[in-house]
Amino acid sequence: MLYGYTNLIIDGALMTMSLAVMSALLSMILGLLGACAKIFGSKLSSTVASLYSTIIRGIPDLVLMLLIFYGLQIALNQLTEFFSWQQININPFVTGVLTIGFIYGAYLTETFRGAFLAVLKGQIEAATAYGFTPWKVFRFVLFPQMMRHALPGLENNWLVILKSTALVSIIGLADVVKATQMAGKGTYEFFFFTIIAALIYLLFTTFSNVVFYWLDKQFQSDRKDTRV
């Protein structure tokens, strides 16, 4: 059906998916760290987190991707040359995950910060009054409630991360866009194969919408129960 390019395209789609999942995980970790640094951290760490989230969100992801992809390799080359080690070539997949995770960590910093601030103060005070340690307050009171407020922002960011993975084909990763373009070059059916890429992305985003709809319902019903 796909002129024998089926396997290539499926491999590409899997690559896109794993790239998106890995970078989403990394960006969630960075976002949590950034939000915690901004709210609970010392002056220094909150300044660093603010700089991170402001500067990264002001620069296009593609520019950052090229900057990190080329810049990191050259910095590494200079380092290995300096110590006269063997040259280390950066794996495009690792760079893709690092770059996308690093970029969207900045966006998630803001998402998580807003969600932390949306948790009612009385909850924290009550937990402290019951003798919870700060870690316990965070683990059992603040974090679970924060995640509910963060869910819409998380969904948005996940969809943006998923779509931004299309850019990694520019730095040479064999994702679904690259695969379909190769198939297009081989058969000169560019229109057909690019539409296939678009359909695969539509499938992924629709599936994510369904998952998040379900998650949201789960949390909504939960919220109603606790309020009654």
Added chain:
Amino acid sequence: MIDIMQQYGEAYLWTDGFHYTGVSVTLMLLVTSVVIGFVLSIPLAIARTSGRRSYVYPVWVFSFLFRGTPLYVQLLVFYSGVYTLEFVHSSDFLNWFFRSGYYCMLLALVLNTCAYTTEIFAGAIRETDKGEIEAARAYGFSNWKLYSKVILPSALRRAIPSYSNEVILVLHATSLAFTATVPDILKIARDVNSATYQSFFAFGIAAILYLIISFFLVAIFRRAEQKWLKHL
């Protein structure tokens, strides 16, 4: 870095001597697509919230397609996909249009931002206080008057914060233009990178330029919020 600035500074900002390049092209793409997208999205947002199925579904499909796929894939469809189709070759206008990277990029950007802006405005229209609409109806406002005097002025004001986000995302999206051979900031940065092999500075200068434009946009929208959202 200084030698890059001396040799390519003008290309980054204004022109390479033959064409407009760099910041001027990026701003041109940004302004054109944002303005056209804005104009198109208002009727689409009204249709999206009209409650009539024959209006709602086409707009829903449009926004589902363009918000569910990456802009890069949309650009590839227009730039490398459509041009290989038979009927595009046989029509002079279509042939001329899709041969140009500029027009393909603009088309993709306009449709993409239009889809997102439609959803933003539709959301704001839906949140309009019911009492305002009832009051306008009770005063005998026609549909045209209802939208132009009551719903749209308040909905567009309330949409400014999300709309400013969208405009900044469009600025970020214009950096894709170099894949369609449009000489925007990033194209110059790539040329400088391949000419000098100073990747960090070549892309770093581009990053700083984008950062400056972003901050300008943020400042403009903050002004707009102060002016039009005073009551909130």
